[in-house]
Amino acid sequence: MRRQLNILALACLSLSGCSxxxxxxxxxxxxxxxxxxDATGLEANEHWGENTPHLDRLAGESTRFTRAFSAAPWTVPSHASMFTxxxxxxxxxTFTNTKLSGEVETMAELLAAEGYATAAFFSNPWLTDRATGLLRGFETRREAVIGGLGKLTSARGDQGxxxxxxxxxxxxxQRPDGKPFLLFVNFLEAHLPYDPPDHYRASHLGDLAPDEVVSIQRGHEINAGAGDLDTAELESIRRLYCGDVNHADRMLSRLLRELKLRDVFADSVVVVTSDHGENLGEYGxxxxxxxxxxxxxAVPLVVRAPAYMAAGERSDxxxxxxxxxxxxxxxxxSxxxxxxxxxxxxxPDEPELRSVIGEYAGPSxxxxxxxxxxxxxxxxEVLLAPRRTLRMGELRLTxxxxxxxxxxxxxxxxxxRRDIAADHGDLAHRLEVLLQASSAETGGRPVEDSSVEPSSLDEETRRQLEALGYVR
Incomplete structure (x- = not known):
């Protein structure tokens, strides 16, 4: 592996932007x-505005992926997939089993075993040891708990x-001298409730009521189909969410500044992504x-690794x-x-052959x-059903x-809006076989049903997750 990296580095030196x-x-x-x-500058969309200037600036000097996808639509399985x-x-x-098996090695465990200092910083309660154990292998783990994550005692817009x-x-x-480090940071600012900071409201949302927010309860009501959801409310929801995305981007900028102040940014490999996106009225x-x-x-993915990857856009x-x-x-x-x-x-040599898969076992x-x-x-019943999807090229099977x-x-x-499976039965069948084989080939466990409550959650974690809308 070390020899392969040396060869890669020599090849990379001939490309613009590599060192x-x-x-x-x-x-x-x-x-x-x-x-x-699509709420970031990685996907051109005038409807969304410019929400992430700091991420976009980083993307300009990095490898930016315009078609990156998460393996799952919510925190626990998506982070577990990222780490394993x-x-x-x-x-x-899944919701039925939030604890990561000790038999599965994580990125942090593997790097720690090779002498890396490892540290994780977050405010999302799903990332705690008491909830999931997803941060196994991180020697330092620090949670920022702000007002039960309900933005009640913190500054408006701040989720920790x-x-x-x-x-x-x-x-x-205070980190150990002479050791390389793996640093993981999760910023929760874009999560419900949507309640942007005052400075953003003043500059972008002056026509909305100063106290207008999208609450956890309103999210439940919309998902239940309780009450009308008109075009005006949908637009307000989108704009408030964009304000929170902008605040997350400001937190990214502050973090990058701390790295630069300590002269560790330039030679670091920096990965910025999201664990999942957000429905903002789509499909009700x-x-x-x-x-x-x-x-x-569909999530943003930016990798700044000038010694290993040339800056530029990739659409695979x-x-x-x-x-x-x-x-x-x-x-x-290794x-x-x-x-x-x-x-x-x-x-990849043949990007058209790559398929990406997303899985959801169902809600709690x-x-x-x-x-x-x-x-x-x-x-x-249909909302509670497990779901899987496979995309290959422009075709998407669900x-x-x-x-x-x-x-x-x-x-x-x-x-x-138009299901073409009946018109292309053979093609749909081949993709279905490929989707089904994705677990069988790896010895993976089948997607479970969602009839069991989250396992072994203590009182404080349950309170925090309720504030985020996950449990009741």
Missing amino acids: QPADRPNIVVIVLDTVRR GQLPSEHGC GHETVANVAEWLD LIDHQFSVEESLL LVMTTDIFATVLEVAGV HGARLHSVSLTAA AALGEVLTALNPEREI AVGGAPPMLHDMAEDPDQ
Whole structure:
């Protein structure tokens, strides 16, 4: 592996924007929680405005992926996939089983075993040891708990980001000398409730009421089909969400500044992505449950690794599972093969053959009960069904429960309004076989049903997750 990296580095020197790699680079992985790709500058969309100037500036000097997808639409399985290189049906993390199996090696464990200092900073309660154990292998783990994550006692718009940056800065000043580091940071600012900071409201939302927010409760009501959701409210929801995305981007800028102040940014490999996107009225849904549509799975992905990857745009299909293989390769750390994790240091020879997969085992039973209580007349069985999707090129196959899979041409029908499976039965069947084989080939566990409550959650974690709308 070390010899392959040396060869790669020599080849990279001939390309614009590449430089000589450090022997063992520092690695920084940043997750802008709940940020969908089309809300950033990585996807041209005038409707969304310029929400992420700092991410866009970083992307301009990095490898930016315009078709990156998460393996799952919510925090636990998506982070588990990022840290292990496995699909949810392989690592088994769902609402029914939030704990990551000790048999599955994580990125942090592998790097720590090779002498890396490892540290994780976050405010999302799903990332705590008491909830999931996803941060196994990180020697330092610091949670910023702000007002139960309900923005009640913190500055408007803050979901723990300011404290998270301060915690990172403190660790950088005290980290072990002479050791490369793996730093993981999660910023929760874009998550419900949508409540942007006052400065953003003054400059962008002056026509909205000063106290207008999109609350967790309103999200539940929309998902339950309780009450009208008109065009004006949808636009307000989108604009408030954009304000929170902008705040997450400001936290990214503050973090990068701390790295630069300590002269560790230039030689570090920096990865910025999201764990999932967000529904903002698409399919009558808010938040990031009940769906595997691209509003939830399409995420930003920027990799700044000048010694290993030339700056520029790549449009091949990639997954956040690929972060696992990429990080380990640049660190020179060997690992067992992962079928759905491919190093991004080189573009594929046959990108049209790559397929990307998203999986959702279904929501917690508690979320289903919330919807039924709000609107007993809504038939929610289809929302509770497990879902899987596979995309190859512009074709996207989606399987919901036991219903026949749907097939869409994303180039001609990006809103997925016309199911073409009946018109292209052979093609739909081949993609269905490929989707089904994705678990069988890896010995993965089947996607579970969602009839069991999240396992072993303590009182404080349950309170925090309720504030975020996950449990009741």
